[in-house]
Amino acid sequence: MTIYLDRPIISQEMIDAAVYSLQNEYPLFGESIAKFEEEFARYCGTNYAISVGSGSDALMISLIAISVKGKHVLTTPMSYVATANTSFHAGATPFFADVQENGNINPKEIGKKLKKDKKIKAIVPVHLHGYPAEMAEIMELACKKEIAIIEDACQAHGAKYFGKRAGSMGLIGCFSFNPVKNMSVGGTAGMVVTNDEKLANKIKMLADAGRKDVYSHEHELIGFSSRINSVNAAIGRIQLRELDGWNEKRRGMAEEYRKRLSEIEWLQTPDCDENIEPVYNKFAIRTARREELREFFSNNDIQSDGHYKIPIHLHPPYRKMGYKKGDFPMAEKFADTILSLPLHPNITLEEIEEVCSKINEFGINKK
Ligand SMILES: Cc1ncc(COP(=O)(O)O)c(C=O)c1O
Structure with a gap:
């Protein structure tokens, strides 16, 4: 499924x-x-x-x-x-x-x-x-x-x-x-x-x-x-009445991801400052192996995507204005390594566990 x-x-x-x-x-x-x-x-x-x-x-x-x-x-x-x-x-x-x-x-x-x-x-x-x-x-x-x-x-x-x-x-x-x-x-x-x-x-x-x-x-x-x-x-x-509850669920599931993924050396989970209450519209990890992992997920019926794989200045209308690769190195590096994992208020712990177990499987096979 x-x-x-x-x-x-x-x-x-x-x-x-x-x-x-x-x-x-x-x-x-x-x-x-x-x-x-x-x-x-x-x-x-x-x-x-x-x-x-x-x-x-x-x-x-x-x-x-x-x-x-x-x-x-x-x-x-x-x-x-x-x-x-x-x-x-x-x-x-x-x-x-x-x-x-x-x-x-x-x-x-x-x-x-x-x-x-x-x-x-x-x-x-x-x-x-x-x-x-x-x-x-x-x-x-x-x-x-x-x-x-x-x-x-x-x-x-x-x-x-x-x-x-x-x-x-x-x-x-x-x-x-x-x-x-x-x-x-x-x-x-x-x-x-x-x-x-x-x-x-x-x-x-x-x-x-x-x-x-x-x-x-x-x-x-x-x-x-x-x-x-x-x-x-x-x-x-x-939906507005449900929003706080849904955001709480997103934060809870983000923690579940963090618990399971924080020890993996080839990826990074997002940090969170104590004065910030994020709402995880996306739970995005970073890895140099983004494209391989994305393909592995796709072969295993797990959706994922890069938000955003192309920084704004590298879209065609902006390139036509003269922007080029190298203009914003941090954004470009982010774009090359970011991968959003499944996360929404109705995601189950089993689904989170499955995503994490596939990440581990990918890590072992691709070493
Ligand atoms: C950061 C950001 N700005 C602006 C928009 C535009 O919103 P809409 O799709 O409702 O026009 C979006 C939506 O995708 C967004 O994520």
């Missing part, structure tokens, strides 16, 4: 909520949407949450809201492409600072870039695999230069950094609810969180064709059609 890398969860309660919404709510602007936003904001500890069509839209609309057009945005080369692509969509140019050992953006590299580039208007740190970036140092650097921080928390719903939720520390936090995230909505959607009332209103308008409210015939901004539907919001509300 296949051991899955991740598995979206749709319970009977979620199906019932979806059916209720379909039968009783208007598909757009339904009561479930307002409630989902209110509950998500409360969960993150922010004053506002605005639902949008995707995590990518959350980032793009946030960048537009803070007027990055013609400016530079500093981000990490080790992420999903949307992290950087959205700067282009917002009329800005993304630039990169290399990562540290755990794959998150390195504050020291940010410092170097900020010294040289006076056009940087925003920093987009990513909490890669659900492990919060070095927010204290990043915020200090940004604060000195009055640069906005937009947290890409698309993989980090519920993660904590010194007690604060991912997404709640910067000026704006962005989330994705696509099916491989720690919580979803039975489809795709995103959320923006902030404490800034003016920005919240602007983001809401931008996501809804630029109008102040749904009854308005006047469109004050050049906006987008980036909305969540009521059915997805109804499902999202229930």
Whole structure:
């Protein structure tokens, strides 16, 4: 039987909520949407949450809201492409600072870039695999230069950094609810969180064709059609209630992996600082033998994948801009050695044991 890398969860309660919404709510602007936003904001500890069509839209609309057009945005080369692509969509140019050992953006590299580039208007740190970036140092650097921080928390719903939720520390936090995230909505959607009332209103308008409210015939901004539907919001509300429990299960299973794998000398398990509560959107080991191991897993019906096997600057559009191998050595090394193991709230201890026993078998056979 296949051991899955991740598995979206749709319970009977979620199906019932979806059916209720379909039968009783208007598909757009339904009561479930307002409630989902209110509950998500409360969960993150922010004053506002605005639902949008995707995590990518959350980032793009946030960048537009803070007027990055013609400016530079500093981000990490080790992420999903949307992290950087959205700067282009917002009329800005993304630039990169290399990562540290755990794959998150390195504050020291940010410092170097900020010294040289006076056009940087925003920093987009990513909490890669659900492990919060070095927010204290990043915020200090940004604060000195009055640069906005937009947290890409698309993989980090519920993660904590010194007690604060991912997404709640910067000026704006962005989330994705696509099916491989720690919580979803039975489809795709995103959320923006902030404490800034003016920005919240602007983001809401931008996501809804630029109008102040749904009854308005006047469109004050050049906006987008980036909305969540009521059915997805109804499902999202229930997933949000489950989120802490699911994250706890992910952490528990990550520990089980760690216990079984930490003695193996040819791989590294991810470290965890005591002030961090990660949510393990991915449990990613590092090994120079990544490709061989991945093939061995695949032959044994175990799913695995590299997140991310290609750093952003080496994707074709970025290569065309002049980026090349060697520009961000830490991110490139990370990309060559990273391998995500199966992990989701419904994974069983037997499955974890099977994955670990196959890793041991691989190690013995390939010595
Ligand atoms: C770090 C990161 N940023 C942005 C996104 C984009 O989110 P979406 O797929 O909802 O557009 C994702 C989702 O894959 C992501 O993992």
